[in-house]
Amino acid sequence: xxxxxxxxxxxxxxxxxxxxxxxxxxxxVVNSPDEVARLHLGNKRVTQEQIQSWNEQRGYNxxxxxxxxxxxxxxxxxxxxxxxxxxxxxxxxxISDSGRDIKYDIKQRMWPSLAIAxxxxxxxxxINITFxxxxxxxxxxxxxxxxxxFCVALMSISSLFYxxxxxxxxxxxxxxxxxxxxxxxxxxxxxxxxxxxxxxIYGIGxxxxxxxxxxxxxxxxxYVKTAKSKxxxxxxxxxxxxxxxxxIPILTGVVVILPLLFLGSLIxxxxxxxxxxxxxxxxxxxxxxxxxxxxxxxxGTILYIFxxxxxxxxxTLVDPRVRLK
Amino acid sequence: xxxxxxxxIFFYIIIFSIGLYIFYVRKTKDILETWKHxxxxxxxxxxxxxxxxxxxxxxxxxxxxxxxxxxxxxxxFSYESEIKSVLDIILLPTYKNYEKSYSSPFSSNLYSKETIxxxxxxxxxxxxxxxxxxxxxxxxxxxTANILLTFIISLLKYFFVFSIxxxxxYFRIIFKSKNNIFIPFKLNxxxxxxxxxxxxxxxxxxxxxxxxxVLGTDKVGVDVLYxxxxxxxxxxxxxxxxxxxxxxxAIFLGIFAGYIGGFVDDVIQYIYxxxxxxxxxxxxxxxxxxxxxxxxxxxxNFENIYERADLRLFFLCMILGLTSWTGLCRLLRGESMKxxxxxxxxxxxxxxxxxxxxxxxxxxxNIMHIVIITxxxxxxxLVLAEAVLSYxxxxxxxxxxSWGNMINAARxxxxxxxxxxxSLFSAFTFMFILVLFAxxxxxxxxxxxxxxxxxNYE
Numbered sequence: 001x002x003x004x005x006x007x008x009x010x011x012x013x014x015x016x017x018x019x020x021x022x023x024x025x026x027x028x029v030v031n032s033p034d035e036v037a038r039l040h041l042g043n044k045r046v047t048q049e050q051i052q053s054w055n056e057q058r059g060y061n062x063x064x065x066x067x068x069x070x071x072x073x074x075x076x077x078x079x080x081x082x083x084x085x086x087x088x089x090x091x092x093x094x095i096s097d098s099g100r101d102i103k104y105d106i107k108q109r110m111w112p113s114l115a116i117a118x119x120x121x122x123x124x125x126x127i128n129i130t131f132x133x134x135x136x137x138x139x140x141x142x143x144x145x146x147x148x149x150f151c152v153a154l155m156s157i158s159s160l161f162y163x164x165x166x167x168x169x170x171x172x173x174x175x176x177x178x179x180x181x182x183x184x185x186x187x188x189x190x191x192x193x194x195x196x197x198x199x200x201i202y203g204i205g206x207x208x209x210x211x212x213x214x215x216x217x218x219x220x221x222x223y224v225k226t227a228k229s230k231x232x233x234x235x236x237x238x239x240x241x242x243x244x245x246x247x248i249p250i251l252t253g254v255v256v257i258l259p260l261l262f263l264g265s266l267i268x269x270x271x272x273x274x275x276x277x278x279x280x281x282x283x284x285x286x287x288x289x290x291x292x293x294x295x296x297x298x299x300g301t302i303l304y305i306f307x308x309x310x311x312x313x314x315x316t317l318v319d320p321r322v323r324l325k
Numbered sequence: 326x327x328x329x330x331x332x333x334i335f336f337y338i339i340i341f342s343i344g345l346y347i348f349y350v351r352k353t354k355d356i357l358e359t360w361k362h363x364x365x366x367x368x369x370x371x372x373x374x375x376x377x378x379x380x381x382x383x384x385x386x387x388x389x390x391x392x393x394x395x396x397x398x399x400x401x402f403s404y405e406s407e408i409k410s411v412l413d414i415i416l417l418p419t420y421k422n423y424e425k426s427y428s429s430p431f432s433s434n435l436y437s438k439e440t441i442x443x444x445x446x447x448x449x450x451x452x453x454x455x456x457x458x459x460x461x462x463x464x465x466x467x468x469t470a471n472i473l474l475t476f477i478i479s480l481l482k483y484f485f486v487f488s489i490x491x492x493x494x495y496f497r498i499i500f501k502s503k504n505n506i507f508i509p510f511k512l513n514x515x516x517x518x519x520x521x522x523x524x525x526x527x528x529x530x531x532x533x534x535x536x537x538x539v540l541g542t543d544k545v546g547v548d549v550l551y552x553x554x555x556x557x558x559x560x561x562x563x564x565x566x567x568x569x570x571x572x573x574x575a576i577f578l579g580i581f582a583g584y585i586g587g588f589v590d591d592v593i594q595y596i597y598x599x600x601x602x603x604x605x606x607x608x609x610x611x612x613x614x615x616x617x618x619x620x621x622x623x624x625x626n627f628e629n630i631y632e633r634a635d636l637r638l639f640f641l642c643m644i645l646g647l648t649s650w651t652g653l654c655r656l657l658r659g660e661s662m663k664x665x666x667x668x669x670x671x672x673x674x675x676x677x678x679x680x681x682x683x684x685x686x687x688x689x690x691n692i693m694h695i696v697i698i699t700x701x702x703x704x705x706x707l708v709l710a711e712a713v714l715s716y717x718x719x720x721x722x723x724x725x726x727s728w729g730n731m732i733n734a735a736r737x738x739x740x741x742x743x744x745x746x747x748s749l750f751s752a753f754t755f756m757f758i759l760v761l762f763a764x765x766x767x768x769x770x771x772x773x774x775x776x777x778x779x780x781n782y783e
Binding site: 014019022023026039152153157160164263266281282285286288290296297 | 595596598599600602603604606607608610611612614615617618619621622705709712713716717718719732735736739744749753756757760761763764765768
């Protein structure tokens with residue numbers, strides 16, 4: 001087990017290097033730092049000095065790979081590649097283009113993101129599984145048919161509509177909760193209810209259908225037939241056999257996204273003005289702050305790979321048939 | 326003069342490949358059987374008719390022309406700089422005039438008050454009357470009666486068209502073979518019903534929008550219904566063009582990795598694991614941001630804004646395609662690995678068939694069902710993604726008609742007092758209809774093609 005985890009972590013290194021090289025190519029080779037600076041300073045009538053000083057302030061004034069003017073190790077160290085890409089590996093995200101410490105910002109903004117994402121996930125999971133079990137219980141009847149059509153209809157609505165509609169209905173017309181904003185501590189609850197509620201509603205369509213198909217797959221298996229022929233009731237078969245065995249794919253599906261919850265949801269956070277990592281990313285994209293986008297790409301990749309490792313571990317925990325080598 | 330925008334050409338290629346596929350299916354018996362399963366289902370037929378209608382609009386909107394104008398001073402012909410599509414020409418009577426600003430659906434005046442100086446120099450705040458529509462009832466002065474009459478007239482028009490078609494079928498059948506004359510009615514009840522409803526609705530909407538702004542007007546007074554219809558092309562293009570970009574990567578790399586294996590497999594696996602590890606929104610965002618910088622710094626010489634907007638739409642599809650082939654590639658790799666060990670593939674290998682022929686003859690046809698399921702599944706997701714991307718400002722060009730841009734503009738409108746809801750409403754209705762039927766269609770297709778699907782319970 002330990003060996004396996006160690007191997008997986010080793011395997012993650014080439015992937016991270018690949019992602020790093022890809023972002024480096026995207027952000028520094030496709031467009032040179034000078035061009036990015038020109039865009040930020042406003043395209044026309046920008047002098048070379050202005051571009052120079054903009055680059056200097058943000059540390060973009062080095063050559064890409066080799067600095068001929070330095071000696072020793074600094075030939076490699078005083079380059080954009082080392083400063084901006086290699087340093088990501090020690091979690092040194094540097095400063096954003098607007099001059100803020102990215103690492104500090106990420107640490108601050110992680111928790112509001114989690115405060116929305118975790119409840120949405122848990123509540124959504126419970127509701128979706130309940131609906132799915134309900135439909136499976138009534139499988140091949142009108143209830144199931146209408147339920148599935150309803151799920152497809154829910155899936156076909158854009159996430160933006162849920163947000164705009166929910167904000168309008170609940171905050172503006174009924175005035176139950178504030179439209180947007182965030183507060184520290186317990187006060188945060190009244191700001192969190194609506195986004196969580198909307199995220200849950202948004203997920204019902206696809207979630208329920210997905211779990212329903214997992215349950216249906218399980219229900220065709222032989223052990224279910226055995227249980228039924230023993231004379232067990234439909235309900236007890238559903239809960240004691242089908243549900244328990246379908247939990248394995250459900251659980252592993254959840255585990256893989258657990259680390260990514262820190263990244264938050266881009267759209268929800270920016271609509272509700274929640275200072276999480278999702279709105280951080282959106283703001284960075286909209287103000288073309290590439291340093292933040294680069295850092296978030298790297299962070300997202302690390303969290304995703306971490307999620308995959310966790311998934312493998314959780315497999316061994318819930319399914320004794322799986323042994324990792 | 327015909328103008329071919331970049332996306333147009335690719336869209337024609339898509340239509341052509343759909344045609345080729347239909348031709349291929351008609352010749353291949355077992356695939357035809359699977360598709361018949363789709364056509365036998367009621368949901369399948371309805372969604373195919375609706376989607377074809379959307380596709381038809383997109384096709385009409387993809388044939389672009391420049392109009393010739395005669396210049397009297399120089400006595401020569403020149404081409405207009407404005408590019409029009411065939412759809413624009415069909416809809417021309419409904420949208421050619423712009424109002425001043427917002428007006429609500431079916432209303433006869435603007436949405437906000439303006440100061441108007443009356444004849445005797447008295448200033449008064451009133452709702453100004455609309456200039457072009459809303460006050461030109463054709464059949465009755467009362468709005469409700471007029472709408473009803475319009476509906477009846479469009480019904481009559483529909484029956485007229487329908488009877489001509491029916492007569493056509495009737496005579497063809499009479500003269501060609503001695504069949505039962507009622508065969509056209511037996512065609513398929515659901516099919517005919519859906520088609521009729523769509524045709525009646527479109528005639529009705531067309532008739533109505535000659536007299537009213539059925540879905541109101543936007544900030545600069547453009548008919549919202551026209552905008553929503555124009556957005557269909559953008560939505561469908563993003564859904565289809567992206568798959569066209571993605572397919573070659575997914576299919577070739579997937580088959581090579583799975584069938585050839587070894588070092589090739591390792592490299593391809595590494596590439597897609599790396600791409601797949603980056604959260605897709607971030608990857609798309611970074612690629613598009615860089616494209617924006619590139620386009621801002623290298624102002625290529627475009628003839629006009631249409632081509633610029635078109636290029637951006639094309640690049641958006643390219644980027645979405647380049648970032649989304651990994652999932653399909655992994656599926657195809659697994660499937661071709663399985664197929665490699667199957668007996669008939671092994672047998673053809675012993676007969677001395679080369680790798681290329683084995684892939685074309687045995688592997689390709691047997692992974693096609695996965696490809697088709699993925700294409701139809703991805704379509705609706707991509708249409709939805711467009712709206713989100715446009716909201717983050719990394720979607721289509723702001724001048725392109727798209728539902729995402731409409732929703733983006735509607736955010737400000739929603740905070741107005743009283744609120745302007747119709748832009749948002751119409752963007753969502755159109756998007757919902759397209760995505761809903763795409764989803765229903767993909768369900769039916771998946772049931773038909775996926776051997777693992779729970780057919781017993783659908």
